[in-house]
Amino acid sequence: MPLSQEKLTAGRCLCGKVQYQVTGDIGDAMRCYCRSCQCVTGSAFASVAAVESKRFQLVQGKDQLGCYESSPGKHRYFCSGCGSAVFVQTDKQPHLTRLRLGGLENPPGVVTRAHIFVDEKVDWYEIMDDLPQYSGWPTR
Ligand SMILES: [Zn+2]
Ligand SMILES: [Zn+2]
Numbered sequence: 065m066p067l068s069q070e071k072l073t074a075g076r077c078l079c080g081k082v083q084y085q086v087t088g089d090i091g092d093a094m095r096c097y098c099r100s101c102q103c104v105t106g107s108a109f110a111s112v113a114a115v116e117s118k119r120f121q122l123v124q125g126k127d128q129l130g131c132y133e134s135s136p137g138k139h140r141y142f143c144s145g146c147g148s149a150v151f152v153q154t155d156k157q158p159h160l161t162r163l164r165l166g167g168l169e170n171p172p173g174v175v176t177r178a179h180i181f182v183d184e185k186v187d188w189y190e191i192m193d194d195l196p197q198y199s200g201w202p203t204r
Contacts, residue, residue, distance in 0.1 A: 074123075075168040077143035077150055082125030084150070086115055086163065090171045094202070097189075098181035100134050104142075104149045108189035111165040113174065117153065120161040178202050 073086045093113040101110035122129075130144035137155035142148060152162040165171065179191055183199040191197065 071172075073168055073171045075150075075163070077125070077128075077146050077148035077167060079143060079146035079148075081128045081145050082143045082148070082150055083123040084167075085121050085123055086168070086171075087119045087121070088115075090115060090163070090165070090168070090174045092177040093165055093174050094178050094180050095176060096180050097185040099184050100140075101181075102184075102186065104140065105164075105166075108186050109179075110149075111176070112152075112162050113165055114160045114162045117159050117161045120151070120163070 071088055073090060074083070075085065076083045090113050093111055095109040096112055097109045101112075102108065104110060125143065128143055128145055129141050129150070132140045132142065134140050139153050139155075141150050141152065143150060148167060149164045150167055151164060154160075165174065176195065178195055179185075179197045180202060181200055182191070182197045185191070196202070
């Protein structure tokens with residue numbers, strides 16, 4: 065097993081009933097400005113990163129997790145005790161778990177790479193950096 069795979073990053077919800085960990089690097093992060101993320105976070109954007117689902121492990125609080133299917137096949141998991149948005153999984157890409165980065169204990173090596181869904185960005189938040197901006201998902 066390569067060294068990087070042994071790295072563990074812990075994460076939790078606000079009340080601490082939901083605890084999870086991620087093995088290995090979190091990798092690149094994106095800021096999502098879509099309307100759904102605004103509502104979920106109560107803020108201008110969500111900081112998210114996708115990791116392979118096999119590297120994401122729920123340590124405790126499985127019975128505490130609520131799930132909201134915001135669009136068909138898109139499951140947004142949250143703590144039903146405190147309301148924290150924790151992660152997202154989709155039927156389309158079950159091998160990926162999209163983490164809400166705020167719950168992670170200051171994950172090392174994460175770099176924000178892009179702004180996505182900027183067409184839905186609110187007027188009261190201004191993007192002040194030169195990172196690429198995409199109207200929806202990043203184009204490759
Ligand atoms: Zn909680
Ligand atoms: Zn979003």
